[in-house]
Amino acid sequence: MKTSASFIRALPWLYACVLAATGVYICREAFFTESAGHFNSMHGEWLALARIAGLDWFSPRWWPYWGGGAPIQYAYAPLIPFSIAALARLLHSSPALALNIIMGLVYCLGPLALYGAMWRLTKAPDYSFLAALLYCLAAPPENVDPGGGFGLAWFAAARRASRLFEWDDLPHHACLMLFPVAVWLLARALKGRRPLDYAMTGAAMAAMMLASMFGFVLAALAAVTVPLAMENRLWPSGLPRAALLAAAAYLVASPWTPPSILLAIGSNAVFDGEADWSARGFLALAILAFAWLCVWLVSRRRIRDWPVRWIALFACPAILIPALDHYLALHFLPQPQRYVVEMELALALSAAFALRPIVPRIPSRLRALLAVPLLLLAVWQVASQRRFVKTALQPVEVARTIEYRSARWVAAAFPGQRVMMTGSMATWLDHFTDSPQLSAQSYSTAPNQLQQLAQYAIFSGQGMGDRDAEYSILWLKAFGAQAVAVPGPKSPEYWRPFAHPGKFDGVLPVLWRQDDTTIYRVPQASASLAHVVLPSQVVRRRPYDGMDTGELRRYVAALDNPAAPASFEWRGKNQAVIHARLEPGQEISVQITFDPGWHASVNRSTRAVYRDGIGLMAVQPNCAGECEIALDFDGGWEAKACRAASIGVLLLGSVLVLRRARQCLAPTTRPM
Numbered sequence: 001m002k003t004s005a006s007f008i009r010a011l012p013w014l015y016a017c018v019l020a021a022t023g024v025y026i027c028r029e030a031f032f033t034e035s036a037g038h039f040n041s042m043h044g045e046w047l048a049l050a051r052i053a054g055l056d057w058f059s060p061r062w063w064p065y066w067g068g069g070a071p072i073q074y075a076y077a078p079l080i081p082f083s084i085a086a087l088a089r090l091l092h093s094s095p096a097l098a099l100n101i102i103m104g105l106v107y108c109l110g111p112l113a114l115y116g117a118m119w120r121l122t123k124a125p126d127y128s129f130l131a132a133l134l135y136c137l138a139a140p141p142e143n144v145d146p147g148g149g150f151g152l153a154w155f156a157a158a159r160r161a162s163r164l165f166e167w168d169d170l171p172h173h174a175c176l177m178l179f180p181v182a183v184w185l186l187a188r189a190l191k192g193r194r195p196l197d198y199a200m201t202g203a204a205m206a207a208m209m210l211a212s213m214f215g216f217v218l219a220a221l222a223a224v225t226v227p228l229a230m231e232n233r234l235w236p237s238g239l240p241r242a243a244l245l246a247a248a249a250y251l252v253a254s255p256w257t258p259p260s261i262l263l264a265i266g267s268n269a270v271f272d273g274e275a276d277w278s279a280r281g282f283l284a285l286a287i288l289a290f291a292w293l294c295v296w297l298v299s300r301r302r303i304r305d306w307p308v309r310w311i312a313l314f315a316c317p318a319i320l321i322p323a324l325d326h327y328l329a330l331h332f333l334p335q336p337q338r339y340v341v342e343m344e345l346a347l348a349l350s351a352a353f354a355l356r357p358i359v360p361r362i363p364s365r366l367r368a369l370l371a372v373p374l375l376l377l378a379v380w381q382v383a384s385q386r387r388f389v390k391t392a393l394q395p396v397e398v399a400r401t402i403e404y405r406s407a408r409w410v411a412a413a414f415p416g417q418r419v420m421m422t423g424s425m426a427t428w429l430d431h432f433t434d435s436p437q438l439s440a441q442s443y444s445t446a447p448n449q450l451q452q453l454a455q456y457a458i459f460s461g462q463g464m465g466d467r468d469a470e471y472s473i474l475w476l477k478a479f480g481a482q483a484v485a486v487p488g489p490k491s492p493e494y495w496r497p498f499a500h501p502g503k504f505d506g507v508l509p510v511l512w513r514q515d516d517t518t519i520y521r522v523p524q525a526s527a528s529l530a531h532v533v534l535p536s537q538v539v540r541r542r543p544y545d546g547m548d549t550g551e552l553r554r555y556v557a558a559l560d561n562p563a564a565p566a567s568f569e570w571r572g573k574n575q576a577v578i579h580a581r582l583e584p585g586q587e588i589s590v591q592i593t594f595d596p597g598w599h600a601s602v603n604r605s606t607r608a609v610y611r612d613g614i615g616l617m618a619v620q621p622n623c624a625g626e627c628e629i630a631l632d633f634d635g636g637w638e639a640k641a642c643r644a645a646s647i648g649v650l651l652l653g654s655v656l657v658l659r660r661a662r663q664c665l666a667p668t669t670r671p672m
Contacts, residue, residue, distance in 0.1 A: 012125035019115055019132055023108030026161065026385045029393040030104030035096040037396035039403050040494040042076075042168035043099060044428030045440065049081035050088065050095045051431065057082050057256065060597060060635030062574050065430045067441025067451050068418075068479055068593040068616065071635065074264070074445045078256045079211040080171050100393070103164050110160075110177040111136040117180035118349070121187060121307040124356065131352035135345055136160070137381040160344070161385050165392045169341065171212035176341060178208045179218045183310070186226045189245070190238040195656040198245060202653065205249035209257055213265060213444070216257075217333065218342070219246050221314060229310035232300045251649045254642040264447055269334035271449055276331055284330035292316050308353050315346035334444060402492045402517055406485060407432040409512055410519065413483070416570075417527050418591075420458070420481040423495030425517075438481045448593045448615035450542065454479060457546025459497045464547060469503040474549050476522045477556045478539075478614060480529050480591035484508075488516035525560050529591040530568035530578040533558045538589060539613035551613060555589070574633040584624050590617040590631070597636035600629055 045066075053061065053072060063072040072078075080102065088098040115132035119125045163169035182204035189197035205222070208215030223246040227238035250257070269275030276284070295316045299309040322343055325336035333339070359367065398404050406425050411433035418436045421429050426439040439455055446452050454475040461468035476484055487493035488501045492515055508520035537558040539551045566580035566588060578588055592598075594611035600619045601607060607629065608620040621629050634640075 015129040039424040048430035050084035117184040134348035209253040225313040281332040318342040318346035403428040450615040490516040530566040578629040
């Protein structure tokens with residue numbers, strides 16, 4: 001009896017060891033492989049941020065390398081690049097090795113975090129282990145949403161490993177790793193009302209938001225579903241506290257995820273057709289709300305344990321968001337198809353805990369018999385994933401790739417000058433060099449939609465016919481690109497985004513050509529990003545497509561025949577200086593994305609900065625003769641307000657936690 005009781009107590013920890021050992025066995029190469037070289041992913045952008053920005057994420061910083069420049073928070077959510085830089089510094093390793101280690105940790109810790117949180121919530125380690133094992137090894141959404149057709153092949157699909165090691169969903173999976181922990185901590189906080197539990201929950205939610213924009217949706221889901229499940233009524237008393245906690249977590253994360261970037265994501269999603277706030281979008285929202293209400297009504301009557309009710313309430317939106325998009329083309333959130341990973345988690349939890357009332361009714365011998373094929377299937381899937389990850393993490397000779405060779409050539413030929421690389425060459429350019437480029441900016445967080453419109457026009461040539469090259473060159477000149485890289489149909493560059501890759505042949509001079517990949521010179525009168533123009537030459541009206549170039553032609557003509565030269569020089573990460581000889585009434589056009597955080601001054605006297613029609617900066621210097629215009633970026637009032645709010649919430653949380661700790665440690669006096 002003693003042995004049996006000891007074994008039962010040790011069994012939950014044995015489950016944790018099995019999950020940890022399975023993860024490490026599958027992806028052990030991640031912890032010592034220097035570079036996997038997956039150029040079809042965004043790994044290059046995270047490595048560029050880790051290499052160039054390093055640990056410098058705590059003050060406003062301008063990122064001039066992608067898309068005409070942007071505040072660094074528009075480049076990418078900070079948690080993964082910051083973690084790469086911190087781990088590389090801690091281990092004295094390369095950022096590439098640090099990235100692989102972090103991918104391995106997220107792969108191993110995701111199922112462990114799910115198991116631990118569900119074990120503590122449900123007090124059912126067996127079914128929590130089954131859910132974590134399903135999440136680790138199976139890919140059931142392949143039969144629901146999918147990218148793939150129905151079939152038994154999904155049993156051997158290393159879909160989760162592919163998204164992490166081969167593709168670019170590491171930040172999303174890092175969010176999902178933290179999500180069950182946040183749910184568990186939130187339940188503790190709502191039940192015990194201890195400041196420390198609230199603080200830990202807020203920290204987990206803030207980390208989710210700093211990892212990926214999907215963290216905002218997951219934090220909101222947790223804040224709504226946990227109180228609903230715990231109190232089993234439609235307006236639970238814990239809902240305001242949970243919502244306030246999620247809002248406090250956002251304020252902590254807001255310096256890196258300010259309101260402006262959330263507005264940009266929403267605007268870009270509508271612009272790109274990924275979010276739909278027409279009648280169809282509201283229909284998708286209505287279907288989801290109705291289904292959610294039905295699930296709540298059924299679960300409150302049929303499900304006694306609140307953690308299982310929570311699984312049902314979470315599974316409803318997690319499954320419906322990608323399913324509605326896939327089957328009915330109904331959506332209201334950006335990138336609805338990417339919620340398939342939430343669907344994966346929800347189906348694993350639902351499948352495991354749906355068996356909880358059924359399994360005890362099955363005779364023990366039959367249970368053992370049924371477990372054998374499931375065990376064999378798990379072994380098969382472990383072997384399949386092990387083979388996949390081992391292949392995916394094979395080191396490559398980076399120096400022989402088109403991404404590396406083109407990057408090194410561009411850096412030598414155009415030092416410090418803006419170019420337009422494309423596809424995987426753009427994604428990896430700044431991992432290898434410090435070259436600014438017109439592309440590489442993530443379309444979902446792009447602060448300048450006109451830069452995205454220009455890029456789309458250059459790549460697609462949509463509706464331009466035999467004037468494709470002419471329109472493309474106009475846009476390249478307007479945004480200050482000195483060269484453009486074009487992969488042909490046989491290029492090893494992964495994406496090959498040009499619809500008509502031969503359009504510049506015989507039009508632009510060829511500078512470099514290897515492996516069906518060509519870099520053309522874009523004729524520019526000046527390599528400077530600053531230009532003296534008349535106010536009438538600045539683009540005022542926003543173009544509505546790539547062929548709406550009436551004002552753009554006038555602007556480019558002014559660049560080709562400058563009234564006077566202007567020099568532009570970066571001085572540190574947030575400062576630049578322009579020198580020019582000006583006549584009264586002339587302005588300075590600066591081919592850098594406008595942001596309210598930029599300020600201009602002449603002799604320490606403030607000058608007006610405004611956004612032109614293509615989203616670039618224009619300065620009214622009010623200066624004649626030889627002028628020096630100083631540009632300074634401080635993030636603007638939004639950055640100051642977000643930092644103040646973040647620090648305020650952190651201080652308030654610290655005071656409440658310390659106050660409660662003092663109360664707990666204070667000696668109690670008893671009456672004599």
